[in-house]
Amino acid sequence: MVKVETSEPGLYGLGCATFRQRAHAVVAAIDKYLNDFCVGRDIDNIEDVWQATYQSSYWRNGPVLNNALSGLDQALWDIKGKRANMPVYQLLGGKCRFGVDCYAHASGTSPQEVADNVSQFIEKGFRHVRIQMGGYGATQLLGGYGYSGEAPEPNFKKAGYGMPDDNYMDSLVYTKSVIDIFDKTRQQCGEQVELLHDIHERIQPLEAINLIKALEQYRPFFIEDPFSPENNRYFKLLREHTTVPIAMGELFNSPQEWVDPIKDQLFDFIRIHISQAGGITPAMKVARMAEIFNVRPAWHGPGDVSPVGHAANAHIDFAVWNFGIQESVSFTETLQTIFPKLSIC
Ligand code: CO
Numbered sequence: 001m002v003k004v005e006t007s008e009p010g011l012y013g014l015g016c017a018t019f020r021q022r023a024h025a026v027v028a029a030i031d032k033y034l035n036d037f038c039v040g041r042d043i044d045n046i047e048d049v050w051q052a053t054y055q056s057s058y059w060r061n062g063p064v065l066n067n068a069l070s071g072l073d074q075a076l077w078d079i080k081g082k083r084a085n086m087p088v089y090q091l092l093g094g095k096c097r098f099g100v101d102c103y104a105h106a107s108g109t110s111p112q113e114v115a116d117n118v119s120q121f122i123e124k125g126f127r128h129v130r131i132q133m134g135g136y137g138a139t140q141l142l143g144g145y146g147y148s149g150e151a152p153e154p155n156f157k158k159a160g161y162g163m164p165d166d167n168y169m170d171s172l173v174y175t176k177s178v179i180d181i182f183d184k185t186r187q188q189c190g191e192q193v194e195l196l197h198d199i200h201e202r203i204q205p206l207e208a209i210n211l212i213k214a215l216e217q218y219r220p221f222f223i224e225d226p227f228s229p230e231n232n233r234y235f236k237l238l239r240e241h242t243t244v245p246i247a248m249g250e251l252f253n254s255p256q257e258w259v260d261p262i263k264d265q266l267f268d269f270i271r272i273h274i275s276q277a278g279g280i281t282p283a284m285k286v287a288r289m290a291e292i293f294n295v296r297p298a299w300h301g302p303g304d305v306s307p308v309g310h311a312a313n314a315h316i317d318f319a320v321w322n323f324g325i326q327e328s329v330s331f332t333e334t335l336q337t338i339f340p341k342l343s344i345c
Pocket residue numbers: 198200224225250
């Protein structure tokens with residue numbers, strides 16, 4: 001979280017700079033570089049400050065500097081909203097909808113447990129639920145993601161995807177289980193709920209394509225992260241073989257990664273983690289560009305986005321015509337003590 005103070009007493013803004021996996025590097029980028037660069041600048045000129053800060057390191061578009069920049073950018077939007085006495089979505093063009101449709105995360109260690117979890121979310125009023133078994137933080141090569149020390153035991157082992165003594169995931173067991181959880185959930189919950197799944201780049205590209213083809217009969221709302229960003233070129237092959245809607249982009253940092261696939265309509269939902277892209281200012285440009293190509297924002301919104309980041313997601317979601325869906329979380333009790341106005345769903 002970044003706090004930007006102004007020369008006006010009591011007027012400050014907050015911005016999300018959440019890169020939980022390398023947080024200290026972001027703090028250093030802010031304390032050692034951004035702070036001095038920004039002192040004395042005019043808070044009114046968000047675009048100009050954004051561009052100047054973005055170019056100031058010469059080398060740019062990495063997650064550390066983009067997160068620091070996002071903290072500044074979102075804080076400036078927050079300040080502008082306070083000065084205008086308007087919610088930020090008004091400054092972005094006003095509301096296109098009365099609420100932001102969110103999806104919940106249903107998980108479990110068996111297809112039955114996942115389906116029961118989906119039933120509970122439907123009772124709570126969710127119309128979209130992501131179904132996941134065995135966690136989703138593991139890759140074929142690594143036990144977990146984002147850990148600076150030793151990774152904890154991967155959840156996929158509890159779901160039976162791996163051997164007891166190593167960190168490798170058995171992709172055959174995983175792909176079969178995804179079909180099982182879709183099958184069970186559709187049987188139990190019917191057609192009224194929209195179902196999502198995140199492959200999370202865990203398997204080989206062709207395994208992902210074959211899995212997505214096999215899921216067609218269950219009408220997924222979207223399948224997310226079939227490939228790692230390094231394997232973006234497989235999207236063309238995927239599109240030639242299936243019409244299942246695809247979501248992608250939570251690891252994207254640079255326009256070089258999203259401009260071409262959006263322009264080529266290689267996926268349907270853009271999932272950028274907004275602080276990784278540098279804040280509200282660049283995210284609005286992504287959303288507007290995506291609108292032209294009928295790609296819909298579904299911003300990354302799990303537990304490693306701060307509450308301020310979730311608020312930024314929601315303000316953009318209100319204001320962009322092509323909004324798709326928003327990932328949501330239940331905030332922990334600790335977060336609710338820090339941000340007392342948070343509610344739990
Ligand atoms: Co994902």
